[in-house]
Amino acid sequence: MLVFATSDKGGTGRTVTSSNVAYRHALQGGDCCYLDFDFGSPTSGAIFDLPGAFAGVPEEGLHSYLVDGVAAPRRIDIWTESERDVLRGRPAGAGRLTLFPGDRGRGEFQAHPGIVGRCIDLLVRADEEFDLVIVDLSAGRSYATEIVLAATAALPGVKARWLVFHRWTRQHIIAASGLVHGNQGILESGVQHGHDPAALKDAIRFVRTAVVDLASPDQAGLRPEQLAWLDVCNGRLQELASRHKVGRTTVLGEIPLDPVLQWQEQLLSNDDVWLHRTANQRTVDAFDELAKKVVDDSAWIGL
C-alpha cells in the first residue's frame, strides 16, 4: 500500500509523524519503506540518525534516479545503518525499515513523462516489496505532488492513500482544507491527471498534529482562565474545521503536543517513554494507532 504524506504549510510535523508511523509499523511486524520526496530539503536521514545521509546522500539518491535515470536509487536499511542505539539491530518480530533518501544539494524539478515513468516503476516495485510505502512529499502544492498524482493515475491496481498533516490552529485548518479542496489542490489536479474525484476524495484523510489536549495532565500548569479560553477556542476550531470539510469525519488521527518532538524531530522509542521518561506515552500510543489505522480498511470507511 502507498501512503502519501503531505501538508500545506511547513512545520506541521509531517516528516516526524510519518517517519514515526513507518517506525511503528515496522515494530508491529510489517515491512515498511520511506521514500523522501521532499526534494527541496531531503532531511529525513536526520530523523533516522543516519550520519551519512543527514541532508540526503551525495549520489544515487532519488533525484539521481528520477531526473538522471540512474538504474536503482540508493536504499538504506535503518536497522543496520542508524547511529542510534535503539534503532540498531532489528528487534525480534519487527519488519524491515528502509529509507530511500534524496540527493544532497539538489533542488525541486518539474514533472515530465520520463520522470513520471520512472516514478511509476519505483512505486510499483516498492509496493510489491513492502507492506507499507510511505512517500513524504514536500509542503504545499509541489512538483513532487504533481508527479505522484500523475503516477498513481496510471496505477489503478495499486492501493494509494493520502495523509494531509496540519496543526490544530485556525491558519493551518484553512490551509489544509485549501490544499485538498482548493484551487489547484490535490483533488483538482488529481482530476486533471485522470483520477476519479470521489475515489480520490475517499482516499484522503487528515492528521492533526501538535494538538493540545486540554484534559491531559500535561496541561496542569495552565491557569483556569487560560483553560476556559482554550476550551472556547477549541470549540471554534472544531466548527471552523467542520465548515472547511476537515472535520472529525475526515480525520484519521490526532497527535498530541509532545515536549520531545517540539525540541527535536526524532523517532520516539519505547525507551524515551519508559527509560528516559522524556516523551509521553500518549504520543507513542497515537503513533501506534495511526500506524494501524493507515492500513486498516475499516478505518477508511467514511460517512
Added chain:
Amino acid sequence: MQIQPRQQLLDIWRAIARLSYADGGWRFGGRDGTNSISDAEQLLCLMAPATEIPLFRLDNPDAANRDVLDALDALGDDIQVPQRLMEALTSYIKRYTAPDGTPSFSGGSYFRPEFEGEEIKIEQRELDVVDSFSISVTLMLAILGFTQIFRQIVTRPRLIEQVIELETRASQRLTAAMVGLLRSFSVNVFSADEPYGRELLRTVNQERRPTLQVVEELREALREINARLRDDVTIGSGAAEGSELDLPNRLFECGWSWGLVTDAPQIETTSEVGVQRAGVAQNAPYLYFTTVALDAIQALSSERTRLLGLLDEGQLKLAQALQLRFELTRSYWATVATFGSARWPLEDLPWRTTDGVEFDYFSLLVSGMVVQNMVAVRATNADLTRVAGVLDELANRSRITRRSSEREPALDVHHPGLRFVLEGSESVGGPRLAWTVADISPLLLKRTLNLASLLSDGTSRSRLLDLSGELWKHLQERLIADGPPHGLWDQPAGAFPQLNVKMTEASWYYTKRVVDCLVTAARVINEPPLRSEVLAQLAAELLNEADHLYDRERLNGSTYSGQSLREELKQIGVELERARTVRRERPGVAVAVTQEVLRRLDHLSAARRANIGRS
C-alpha cells in the same frame, strides 16, 4: 442546583450504551420486556438529550462534543455512533410495523390484568394505546430532526439510502400516531345530577355553595371551551358529542381516553397510515393519558419543529387539529382546577376523578396542565407560588421529603405503582386490563424544575430549587447499584428499604423519565440568571462611589508616579469598566468586582494618610 445534567447524562449514556449495544446490534428490552412504548423510551434516553440540548447533539460527528462521543464509545468510534444509532432507530420502526405496512402502537407487556393471575389475550396485547401514540410522536420528531442534519453529511450512496429510508418510515409513523391521537380524544358529556356530574361538582365546589348556582357558574366559565368543542372539533373522536353540550344542566370533561375510542370515525388523509383500526376504549378522558398526549402535542407545535420544518403538509393539518384539542383540554382542566375564589380544587389533595378514584398522583397530573395554562395566560407570581405549595405538599405526602420507616400504603405509589383499569379493554375478550404508573418522583421533579424556571421571585424560586435538590437526592438513592444495569433506574428499595424488593433489570419507563428531568434541568440552567433588583440597586450605588474615588485618585495623584502605581490605576480602570458592563445582566458580579475596586482604592488613600500622620 444539586443536579449536574451534563455529568449525570453522560453517566447514564455510558450505562445505556454498555447495556443496549451488544454483539454488533441494539438490544431492546428491560424489566418490562419489549413493547412499542418501552423500546421507544429506551431510544429516547439517548435521543431526547441529543435533540433538546445542543451539547449532546449526535447528528453531526464533526460538531459533536468529545465527552459525548466518548460516553458512547461502546457503540463504536466517532463516525460509527450516528450510524449505529440510525440502525437502532430503523429497527424500532420496522419492529412495530405490521407486514401490511400498518404501524402498531400496542401496549404489549405494559398491559396488566385488573386482577393478577388472569391471562391476557393476544388480541388485548395488540390494542393501541395513547402512551404509544404520544411517545412515537416525540421519538419520530427527534428522528426527523436527526436525519435532516445527518443527511447533509453522509456521502456514501448506501448510507444515504438508509437515511432516506429511516426518514420516510419515521414520517409515516408520525402521521399514523397523529391520526391515532385524533381518534382517542374524548368529550364526556353528562348531566349535573348523574354520578359523574355530582363528583365534578364536589370537586369544584370548595366553598360548599348551592349546587344550582355552582352549575351555572361552571357552565359560564367553560362557555368558550364548550362553544369551540361544539363548532370546531369536527374530525376524529369527540366530534359527535357537540350537539349534547348545549342541553341545559349538562356538564362535560374532555381529554384523551386510553386508546382509540369506541366508534371513533376514521380520519380522511392522503398520507399512508395503513388500516385505521376500530376503537374499543371508553369514551371518557383519563388524566394520565391526557397529560401524556398534551406533552406530545406540545412537541408538535414547538419552536424547533416549526423552525426545522419537520412536518409535511398533511401533518401540519393534523397538527393544527391536535393543537386545538390541546388548548381546549389545557384550559378545561385549568379552569376546573382553579375554580372558585377560595381554596382551589387543585389545593384540595388528593384529586378525585369523576368516576370516584382519588390519588395524589392525579393532583400532580392536573397541576402540570394548570402550569401549562398559566404560561399561556401569563399568570402572576402569586398564582404560580400557589402551585409550588401543592408540589411541596405532594413531595411530603408521597414520603419523598418526609420519611417513614413503616411499610405503609402511601409507598404503593412508588412500588408497585398505581393501577387504574382501562374500561372497554375487555370487549375483545379476556379480562379487563389495567395500567400501572410509578413515576411520581421524576414527574414531580420535572414539574418542580419547570415551575422554578417560570418564577421570577427569588425566594419562591430558591425554595423550589431546594425541593428539586431533595427530589434529585431521592432519585439518586433509587439508582440500581450493582449488576449489569448499574447506573440506571429503578431500585425503589434504595430509598425505601422497607419495600423489601430487589430489581435486577433496568426500567426504561423510569430511566427515560429521569432523563427528561435532566433535560429540563439543563434548560433551566441555560436560562439567564434571575436579576435581583436589590443587587442591581446596590451595584449602581457602589459603582457611583467607586467611580468618584477613582476619578479623584486620577485627578489628585501625581502624574509622575512609579510604574507599579500607574499599573494599579490602569487595572482598577479595567475592572471598573467590567463592572459597568455586567451591571445589568449580572448585578451580583458587578457588586463583587466593585467592592474589590473600592478596597484597592482605599489601600492607596490609607497609604497617603500614613504619610500625613492622620488615620
